[in-house]
Amino acid sequence: MATTKTKKNTKEVVEIKERKVSSSIILGPRITEKSAIASERGAYTFNVSDGSNKIEIKKAIKALYKVTPIKVTVTKITDKVVMRRGIEGTKAGGKKAVVYLKKGDKIAFT
Numbered sequence: 425m426a427t428t429k430t431k432k433n434t435k436e437v438v439e440i441k442e443r444k445v446s447s448s449i450i451l452g453p454r455i456t457e458k459s460a461i462a463s464e465r466g467a468y469t470f471n472v473s474d475g476s477n478k479i480e481i482k483k484a485i486k487a488l489y490k491v492t493p494i495k496v497t498v499t500k501i502t503d504k505v506v507m508r509r510g511i512e513g514t515k516a517g518g519k520k521a522v523v524y525l526k527k528g529d530k531i532a533f534t
Contacts, residue, residue, distance in 0.1 A: 446484035447488070449481060450484045450485065451470070452471050453469065454469040454520055462522070466524060466527060466529065468522070468525070469522050471518060473519070476498075476521075477498070481523070482523075485523050491530075491531060493523045494524050494526050495523075496521055496522070497524075503515065
């Protein structure tokens, strides 16, 4: 027996795949005092994977949160040298993205 996929089923499959890819690009929100103040003005900050670019981040935000970003800025965070009990170590860096939304759009973190 062959099963046929309807448009609705294929749409759901595509949406699930997009969410899976999007979750590997967007690692999570970057919650700081500065980002909380910026989110009141429509600018949300996220930790993103090192290999991602602005276009991928924009598509991932659209797939995960159902809002369309106006602008995306990306910043590389360098590794930091830290001292703990006299032992020198490094604190891992990464990449962060600031996503700007139009007035009235919001992202709710649960």
